[in-house]
Amino acid sequence: MTLxxxxxxxxxxSAAQLPTKETAAAQKRRERLLTISIPLCVIASLIVLWxxxxxxxxxxxxILPGPWLVVxxxxxxxxxxxxxxxxxxxxxxxSLALALIGGGGMAILLVQSRWIETALYPIMVILQVTPIIxxxxxxxxxxxxxxxxxxxxxxxxxxxxxxxxxVQGLKSVDHNLLNLYELYGATRWxxxxxxxxxSCLPYFMTxxxxxxxxxxxxxxxxxxxxxxxxxxxxxxxxxxxxxxxxNISRLFASLFLLASLGVLIFALTSxxxxxxxxxxxxxxxxxxx
Amino acid sequence: xxxxxxxxxxxxxxxTADTAASRPLVEMTNVTKVFSNGTxxxxxxxxxxxPGEFISLxxxxxxxxxxxxxxxxxxxxxxxxxxxxxxxxxxxRGLPDGDISFVFQEPTLMPWQTVFGNVYLPMRLKGIxxxxxxxRIMSALESVGxxxxxxxxxxxxxxxMKMRVSIARALVTEPKLLLMDEPFAALDExxxxxxxxxxxxxxxxxxxTVVFVTHxxxxxxxLANRIVVMKAxxxxxxxxxxxxTSLERDSHYRTSEEYRQAxxxxxxxxxxxxxxxxxx
Numbered sequence: 001m002t003l004x005x006x007x008x009x010x011x012x013x014s015a016a017q018l019p020t021k022e023t024a025a026a027q028k029r030r031e032r033l034l035t036i037s038i039p040l041c042v043i044a045s046l047i048v049l050w051x052x053x054x055x056x057x058x059x060x061x062x063i064l065p066g067p068w069l070v071v072x073x074x075x076x077x078x079x080x081x082x083x084x085x086x087x088x089x090x091x092x093x094x095s096l097a098l099a100l101i102g103g104g105g106m107a108i109l110l111v112q113s114r115w116i117e118t119a120l121y122p123i124m125v126i127l128q129v130t131p132i133i134x135x136x137x138x139x140x141x142x143x144x145x146x147x148x149x150x151x152x153x154x155x156x157x158x159x160x161x162x163x164x165x166x167v168q169g170l171k172s173v174d175h176n177l178l179n180l181y182e183l184y185g186a187t188r189w190x191x192x193x194x195x196x197x198x199s200c201l202p203y204f205m206t207x208x209x210x211x212x213x214x215x216x217x218x219x220x221x222x223x224x225x226x227x228x229x230x231x232x233x234x235x236x237x238x239x240x241x242x243x244x245x246x247n248i249s250r251l252f253a254s255l256f257l258l259a260s261l262g263v264l265i266f267a268l269t270s271x272x273x274x275x276x277x278x279x280x281x282x283x284x285x286x287x288x289x
Numbered sequence: 290x291x292x293x294x295x296x297x298x299x300x301x302x303x304x305t306a307d308t309a310a311s312r313p314l315v316e317m318t319n320v321t322k323v324f325s326n327g328t329x330x331x332x333x334x335x336x337x338x339x340p341g342e343f344i345s346l347x348x349x350x351x352x353x354x355x356x357x358x359x360x361x362x363x364x365x366x367x368x369x370x371x372x373x374x375x376x377x378x379x380x381x382r383g384l385p386d387g388d389i390s391f392v393f394q395e396p397t398l399m400p401w402q403t404v405f406g407n408v409y410l411p412m413r414l415k416g417i418x419x420x421x422x423x424x425r426i427m428s429a430l431e432s433v434g435x436x437x438x439x440x441x442x443x444x445x446x447x448x449x450m451k452m453r454v455s456i457a458r459a460l461v462t463e464p465k466l467l468l469m470d471e472p473f474a475a476l477d478e479x480x481x482x483x484x485x486x487x488x489x490x491x492x493x494x495x496x497x498t499v500v501f502v503t504h505x506x507x508x509x510x511x512l513a514n515r516i517v518v519m520k521a522x523x524x525x526x527x528x529x530x531x532x533x534t535s536l537e538r539d540s541h542y543r544t545s546e547e548y549r550q551a552x553x554x555x556x557x558x559x560x561x562x563x564x565x566x567x568x569x
Contacts (some may be wrong), residue, residue: 176397179364183391184462185380186414194413198401280400280442 065249073249074256081238081250085257088219088234091147092265093153096208096215102155103162103207108192110163111170128160132218136225144227150234153222158215165207169200202281205273212269216262235261312375314466314498315361320370322356329523330356333370336517336526338466338500340376343492345513346502347555349563353524354502357567358468361500362391376465387415390459390470396451398443398458403428405439408458421459429461430454433487448478453487460491467500473508482543485511489538506559510551511538518555520562527562 047067053059054066061069074081106124110117130142136153143149173196181191223236235254242251315338322331331353338344338361345356346404359365360372363384377385390411398407406463408429412422425454430436433453443451459467469488473481492499503509509516513532520527536542 073304174397176393176395177399179359180391180393180397180410183362183364183389184411184414185386194410195399198399201401270454280444282444 013198017206024079054146055277061248062248065252069249070252072255073247074230074253077250077253081235081253081257082246084233084235084238084254085261087147087232088216088223088236089125089261091150091154091234092212092220092261095151095219096158096212096265098151099158099211099215103159103211104166104204106159107166107170110167111196117167124160124163127156132157133225134219136222140226147232149226150222150286153225154215157218158211161214162207165203165210166200169203170196172203173199179219184213202277202283205269205277209266209269213262216258216265220258247264270282311340314340314374314376316373316375317357317360317424318371318373318374320322320357320360321368322353322365323368331360332523332525334524334526335370336529338498340465340498341496341547342515343513344501344515344517345509346500346517346519346560347504347506348519348524348527349504349521350450351524352519352521353498354519355470356524357519358391358470358500361466362389362468364391376500386447387462388464389466389468390462392452392459392472393399394474396448396455397441398451398454400443402442403439404435404441404443404446404454407443407454408439408461410458411462425461425463426457429457431461432491433457437483447480447518448476449484451481452476453485456484456488456491460495460497463495464486465498468497471502473497481508486539488512506556510548510555511543516555516558518558518562528558530558534566 048206051067054064065073106120110120132153135156136149138150140149143152177195177199180189181195186194219234220236223234224240227237227240235258238254239251239258242248244253315336317336320331320334321329323329326530334353334357336357346357348354352389356365360367361441363374374385380386384453390444391502399410402410407428408426409419409422412425413419427436427439430439433459435450435453435458438446438450443454446454455472476484485508488499488501491497499512501508510532515529517526518528519525534542534547534551536547537546542548
């Protein structure tokens with residue numbers, strides 16, 4: 001595979017041809033195919049290696065189940081895992097949405113006046129630097145339901161990266177553009193809507209990507225802290241439960257679902273970021289040289 | 290070509306048929322600006338801008354020419370003296386309300402807006418709909434030769450084209466006064482000459498008043514019919530004189546003996562202004 005790859009450009013060079021549109025498109029297609037297939041190959045070979053190690057060493061399934069057993073439990077325990085996955089997804093997305101509204105709104109409020117910022121920013125920092133696992137027990141006491149407590153925990157964690165990125169973005173608006181708006185007699189509101197919000201969009205998107213990942217982590221950590229059981233529990237509880245019952249294959253299945261959810265959230269936020277910025281922002285552009 | 294001695298602005302007023310139009314646009318009297326760090330950016334500047342003038346503020350960096358331009362635009366307060374805009378509507382903050390446009394050294398375009406959207410900005414802020422503004426936007430873009438690029442984003446344009454968009458945005462409101470702060474300093478010489486010709490053509494065809502900040506003697510002598518030479522530390526006016534030429538300002542003028550002479554005389558004024566401090 002590598003050989004044929006190396007060969008293609010060489011033959012093109014020897015013919016002293018400029019790459020035509022078609023070959024460029026073909027090259028792009030091949031590049032895209034490779035970027036998808038290479039990681040897949042690596043993952044596949046790791047799974048094969050896992051299978052071989054488990055079979056050759058005859059490792060008992062309650063210590064390390066083979067990949068086949070994990071798939072088995074994923075299918076057989078689907079009726080248990082799916083509701084749990086749904087709970088975790090719901091908490092993560094809801095807390096992320098709240099963090100977006102709260103963080104964005106708070107950032108706009110903070111940059112309105114230096115005094116508001118002086119008054120509120122330290123509290124935001126204290127909230128951020130205190131480990132969520134340490135606040136979780138308190139939140140669990142005061143929150144009306146466990147679900148609400150999990151939601152608050154995930155919100156607190158996802159809130160700060162969105163807030164601090166937004167504040168940074170709102171403060172980094174091009175001074176000349178601010179002068180221009182002032183010169184044309186723009187109102188505060190117009191400056192916010194037409195200038196400040198669009199120009200801090202890249203910062204907001206960074207906050208969204210970080211916040212999305214953190215919301216999931218916080219939702220899981222908070223559920224560990226809550227240790228709640230029953231019908232309304234998320235994947236974290238299923239993880240703990242599987243551990244207590246030495247049902248390691250289900251533990252792996254839960255872990256697989258958590259990781260998939262994380263990847264999905266990352267892909268989604270990355271796509272939103274690309275989609276909103278690709279027409280104008282440097283971060284989403286390919287360098288043309 | 291005549292370079293008159295420094296005097297009050299009234300003595301070298303161009304004769305105008307309409308007396309109402311000869312009200313000054315801007316009157317700066319003994320304006321001083323001190324920055325918050327204590328630097329005296331501008332000291333005791335008195336200048337009157339009359340309609341139809343093409344004034345060039347010429348001087349070394351740090352002479353306060355950009356500060357003076359910002360003050361004329363109503364951007365940033367003054368520490369002492371007074372400034373008045375007799376020909377403009379004044380808003381509640383005591384500043385001119387519209388009718389003044391500013392072209393910065395950088396194109397200062399919004400990267401998330403197309404060329405059209407960027408030129409639309411001044412009218413959008415006035416609450417004019419996109420549709421109603423469309424015709425004027427397109428004609429402003431046409432006047433800088435960019436009508437075909439109205440859908441492009443700023444990143445797709447060259448430096449000179451971005452600057453043209455910036456000029457189109459300044460012209461779209463049909464202002465009385467156009468302020469330009471070293472607008473072409475970052476461009477290559479060829480683009481710069483082309484844009485200088487464009488600005489001159491716009492000045493001639495629209496009768497707009499221009500105040501143009503530059504540190505280039507050649508640009509000053511090519512464009513302006515009045516030159517204000519400034520000196521640094523603290524920034525102040527050193528000399529203020531009209532520059533009238535018998536030739537039309539175009540590519541012929543650029544290679545003429547008269548232009549060469551104008552350059553050398555303006556250059557002499559500038560080195561006179563800088564002379565004192567170089568030995569200080």
